[in-house]
Amino acid sequence: MIGLPDGVRACLFDLDGVLTSTATLHEIAWKQTFDAFLAGRHDGDTSPFTQHDYNAYVDGRPRADGVRTFLSARGVRLPEGSADDPPDAETVNGVGNRKNEALLKLIDERGVTPYPGSVAYLDAAKAAGLKIAVVTSSANGEHVLAVADLTRYVQARVDGITITERRLRGKPAPDSFLAGARALDVDPGEAAVFEDALSGVQAGRAGGFGYVVGVNRADQAEQLREHGADVVVDDLADLLEDR
Numbered sequence: 001m002i003g004l005p006d007g008v009r010a011c012l013f014d015l016d017g018v019l020t021s022t023a024t025l026h027e028i029a030w031k032q033t034f035d036a037f038l039a040g041r042h043d044g045d046t047s048p049f050t051q052h053d054y055n056a057y058v059d060g061r062p063r064a065d066g067v068r069t070f071l072s073a074r075g076v077r078l079p080e081g082s083a084d085d086p087p088d089a090e091t092v093n094g095v096g097n098r099k100n101e102a103l104l105k106l107i108d109e110r111g112v113t114p115y116p117g118s119v120a121y122l123d124a125a126k127a128a129g130l131k132i133a134v135v136t137s138s139a140n141g142e143h144v145l146a147v148a149d150l151t152r153y154v155q156a157r158v159d160g161i162t163i164t165e166r167r168l169r170g171k172p173a174p175d176s177f178l179a180g181a182r183a184l185d186v187d188p189g190e191a192a193v194f195e196d197a198l199s200g201v202q203a204g205r206a207g208g209f210g211y212v213v214g215v216n217r218a219d220q221a222e223q224l225r226e227h228g229a230d231v232v233v234d235d236l237a238d239l240l241e242d243r
Helices: 022-039 051-058 063-073 092-110 116-127 141-147 160-166 175-183 198-206 221-226
Strands: 010-013 131-135 156-158 191-195 211-215 231-233
Touching: 010 116, 010 175, 022 051, 022 092, 051 063, 063 092, 092 141, 116 131, 131 175, 141 156, 156 160, 156 175, 160 175, 175 191, 175 198, 191 198, 198 211, 198 221, 211 221, 221 231
Parallel strands: 010 131, 010 191, 131 156, 191 211, 211 231
Antiparallel strands: none
16 A cells, blocks of 8 residues: 555655755755855865755765765865864864754754655555654754654654764665664565665665665656666655555
């Protein structure tokens, strides 16, 4: 009834772009941050941050990884700094913290809206007795789930804070999804991964998960398949047979 193979006992959902529309806010915050940062540089490619840059270099990745990967593509290198660097620090972590400030401001201004189709799917998965976890690279996972009123569905959460504390590799490595499966006490082959980011579906495939669902929020259906999605849908409700 919920579009998954027999034997799947758990669902591991990415948050931003899969359950909530906050991926749009992340992209805006990254653009604000990188455009302002690059405008003051005289090294590397300082052209404006684009949607292609978002999809290719930062979407789905832990914050510092996103900064490092994007700036490397532009020929800009910064010292790492530390996680508590101030937002104006010229370090990888400083730029990342600047982006987080911009994101939290956008969340306060615009709120967080869950996708109706995703809520319908969560209801169906819960009714079917499947275990549910959220696996997100965002350090704001707990806050976003609470604001979107989705906490009640979630039995386990692996987020950016977990990734840092446990020193997990970020997506496209499978570590965070594997941690989500362990938290639900299921084998990877018994879990389905739901992802909108190319790095996320790649992580699901690399982890040997039973099923990888690509959620096409950014008109990249073919790329999602190429990176490892077993099926691609425009909305999670598309998986429901009785909708």
